[in-house]
C-alpha cells in the first residue's frame with residue numbers, strides 16, 4: 001500500500017490522479033473534511049488527521065509499504081518530516097519517497113533548500129529505503145502573476161536575468177506516481193526539470209506568443225517585491241525564505257536541464273507554451 005501526504009495540494013493531487021489512472025490503490029492522510037470526497041472519488045482510502053498529530057500519522061502508516069513525504073514549506077517542515085520518517089520506521093514501512101527541491105544541493109544556504117537537504121540526510125540515516133524527487137520551479141507559480149498578465153500584460157518578479165527549468169506539477173505528479181508504484185528507484189536522487197531552461201524575459205516572450213498579446217517581464221527590486229508579497233504571505237519565516245529563494249534564482253540559480261523525466265516517463269515533460277494554452281482562460285484578457 002502507498003501512503004500520500006500532501007494529497008490535496010498541487011503536487012499531491014496530481015499524484016493521486018495519476019495513481020488512480022493507473023489503477024493503483026493508495027491511502028491519503030488529509031486534514032480537510034471538505035476535500036475527502038474528491039480523493040475518495042480517485043479511489044483513495046482517506047485517513048482524516050493532521051500531519052502535526054502523532055496519533056494520526058502513526059495510524060496512517062499502518063500497513064504501508066511506500067510513503068510519500070510531501071509537505072508545504074514552513075518553519076516546522078523539517079521537524080514534521082522527521083516525525084513522519086520516525087513513524088514510517090516504527091510501522092515497518094519499506095521505502096519513503098520525498099519531494100525535495102533541485103536547489104537542495106550540499107552548498108545550499110537558503111532556508112528552503114537547506115531544510116530539504118537536512119530532511120534528506122535524516123531519511124538517508126534512518127535505514128529506510130529512500131528515493132528523492134527534486135523538481136525545479138513549478139509552472140503553477142506563474143498563476144500568482146495571472147491577474148497582472150491578464151489586466152496589464154506584465155509579469156512582476158525579482159528574478160533579474162535568472163533562469164529556471166520550470167516544470168508542470170501535473171508532470172511532477174505523474175513522475176511521483178511512477179516512482180511510488182515501481183521498484184528500482186531505491187537510493188536515487190531524481191532531479192526533474194521541464195523541457196527548457198528559461199529566463200523570465202523568455203517566459204514573457206512565450207506568453208506573448210501563446211496569448212497573441214504582448215506580455216513584458218518587469219524586473220522588480222527585491223525589497224519592493226518583498227513588500228508586495230508581504231501583503232499576502234503573512235508568516236515572516238515563509239516570506240524571508242521565499243525572498244531568499246528568488247534572490248538565489250536572480251543570482252544564477254540552477255540552470256541545468258535534466259533528461260530524467262523523459263528517460264523515466266518515455267515522453268517529454270510539458271512545455272511552458274502547452275501549460276499556458278491549457279490555462280488560457282486564466283491568463284488571456
Ligand SMILES: NC(=O)c1ccc[n+]([C@@H]2O[C@H](COP(=O)([O-])OP(=O)(O)OC[C@H]3O[C@@H](n4cnc5c(N)ncnc54)[C@H](OP(=O)(O)O)[C@@H]3O)[C@@H](O)[C@H]2O)c1
Pocket residue numbers: 005006007008009010011012029030031032035049050051052070071072073099100101102112134135136137138141
Ligand atoms: N513551488 C515550487 O516551485 C516547488 C519546486 C520544487 C519543490 N517544491 C516543494 O513542493 C512542496 C510543496 O508542494 P505543493 O506546492 O504541492 O504544496 P501545496 O499545494 O501547498 O500543498 C500542501 C499540502 O499539504 C497539506 N498539509 C499542510 N499541512 C498539513 C497538515 N498539518 N496536515 C495534513 N496535511 C497538511 C495541504 O492540505 P490542505 O489542502 O488541507 O491545505 C496540502 O495537501 C514543498 O516542500 C516545496 O519545497 C516546490
